Amino acid sequence: MTDKRYFDVIIIGGSYSGLAAGMALGRSLRRVLIIDSGEPCNRQTPYSHNFITQDGKPPEEIALLAKQQVENYNTVAFFNGRAINGVNTGDGFEIQVSSGETFRSKKLVFATGIRDVMPDIDGFSECWGISALHCPYCHGYEVKNEKTGILGNGDYGFEFSMLISNWTKDLTLLTNGTSTLTAEQTGKLGKRHIKIVEKEIDRLGHDHGYLQNVTFKDGAGYSIKALYARCSFEQHCRIPEVLGCELTEDGYIKVDAMQATSVHGIYACGDNTTRMRSVANAVAMGTTAGAMVNRELIFEEF
Numbered sequence: 001m002t003d004k005r006y007f008d009v010i011i012i013g014g015s016y017s018g019l020a021a022g023m024a025l026g027r028s029l030r031r032v033l034i035i036d037s038g039e040p041c042n043r044q045t046p047y048s049h050n051f052i053t054q055d056g057k058p059p060e061e062i063a064l065l066a067k068q069q070v071e072n073y074n075t076v077a078f079f080n081g082r083a084i085n086g087v088n089t090g091d092g093f094e095i096q097v098s099s100g101e102t103f104r105s106k107k108l109v110f111a112t113g114i115r116d117v118m119p120d121i122d123g124f125s126e127c128w129g130i131s132a133l134h135c136p137y138c139h140g141y142e143v144k145n146e147k148t149g150i151l152g153n154g155d156y157g158f159e160f161s162m163l164i165s166n167w168t169k170d171l172t173l174l175t176n177g178t179s180t181l182t183a184e185q186t187g188k189l190g191k192r193h194i195k196i197v198e199k200e201i202d203r204l205g206h207d208h209g210y211l212q213n214v215t216f217k218d219g220a221g222y223s224i225k226a227l228y229a230r231c232s233f234e235q236h237c238r239i240p241e242v243l244g245c246e247l248t249e250d251g252y253i254k255v256d257a258m259q260a261t262s263v264h265g266i267y268a269c270g271d272n273t274t275r276m277r278s279v280a281n282a283v284a285m286g287t288t289a290g291a292m293v294n295r296e297l298i299f300e301e302f
Contacts, residue, residue: 007033009293010095010105012083012237015040016279017270017286018111019066024290026073030297033103034070035095037082041113041236041271042279044209045129050137051280062279079103086239093243093265107293110245110253110261110268111286112237119151119176119231123204130209132227138278140167143226148172149214151201151229154180161194164228169193172222174214176201197222235272250275259289267293 009025011018014036025032040063042048048059070076085096092106118125124132133139148168150160153175161173172195179186179198189196199216204227206212214222233251241247246254246262252275253268255261261268269285271277 005101005103007031007077007103007105008297009033009107009109010035010093010103011109011111012095012239013111013113013270013272014038014067014078015063015111015113015270015282016066017113017282017289018109019063019070020283020286021109021111021267021269021290021293022070022076022286023066023073024287025294026070026076028290028294030075030294032076033079033105034076035079035081035083035097035103037098038080041116041277042129047142048279049139049141050278051283054279059279083237083239086243088243088263095239106265106297108243108266109289109293110237110240110266110272111270111282111289112235112240112268113271114233114252115236117232117234119229121201121204123206124229127204127206127209127211127227128231131206131211131225132204132229134228134230135277136164136167136228139226140164144168146170146225147223149174149222149224149227151176151227153177155185156230157181158185158189160228160230161189165192165194171195172197172224174199174201174227237272240266240268240272258292259285260292265296 008030009032011021011034014034022034042059054062082098083095087094093108094104096102144167147170149172151174152160157173175198177200202215202217211224214224240253244263248254253273255268255273259267259269267289269289270282
């Protein structure tokens with residue numbers, strides 16, 4: 001009798017990247033378990049963009065359809081819960097979940113994403129993914145030509161200002177304190193009529209996440225419709241590190257072109273591995289991870 005707790009592959013994370021990996025493996029006739037706690041990082045974002053055939057659809061609608069399609073493959077099972085620990089058994093892996101159950105597999109795929117660490121600005125978290133944005137390719141078109149701010153300083157603030165100037169000319173760099181831009185950078189922004197405001201930010205005024213203004217600590221206000229920012233982050237799941245997976249200097253799980261981590265038999269895909277955060281990119285990485293895991297299994301079993 002087949003052990004219902006044993007799988008060819010366990011995928012931890014059942015959002016876009018994890019589902020894409022699951023589909024590739026399901027179509028490869030692999031027994032797969034997808035463990036997911038139902039907390040995608042873009043759950044607050046009203047619409048997803050720049051994903052061909054799905055442009056403008058709510059993220060949860062895309063994820064629901066994806067899950068329904070993966071469920072068509074009877075070798076793929078789902079567990080609703082959180083993976084809390086992992087062990088390398090030598091001939092595979094054992095994953096413990098929040099219910100106390102354990103599951104075993106030959107291979108692991110981590111599609112666990114990252115957790116954004118919000119700046120200490122009142123109203124920011126409520127606007128994140130709605131009008132406080134991380135990516136112009138995902139959201140820039142919807143706020144084109146609007147009065148836009150960038151939360152940043154130094155080289156990052158300068159480079160992000162250059163990038164966003166493609167979408168709007170009404171642009172202000174909010175350094176949230178004394179500017180650390182060089183004189184040359186300041187001059188270049190000035191020639192492009194990009195304003196620099198060095199006041200510390202107190203709060204973001206918004207209507208259900210849609211920005212209306214920024215209020216500074218001196219009480220002054222500034223009207224704004226969109227704000228780009230790059231939040232700090234931490235890995236949503238620590239199990240890869242527990243199992244010895246190497247991280248990059250920036251804190252992402254280090255993978256090669258095939259999505260393989262530094263630990264044999266463990267793959268990773270999606271936001272936990274790259275700064276390029278988009279649904280389209282997550283799906284592409286998940287599909288690659290699933291195909292490469294299956295390839296590795298075939299080569300080991302042949």
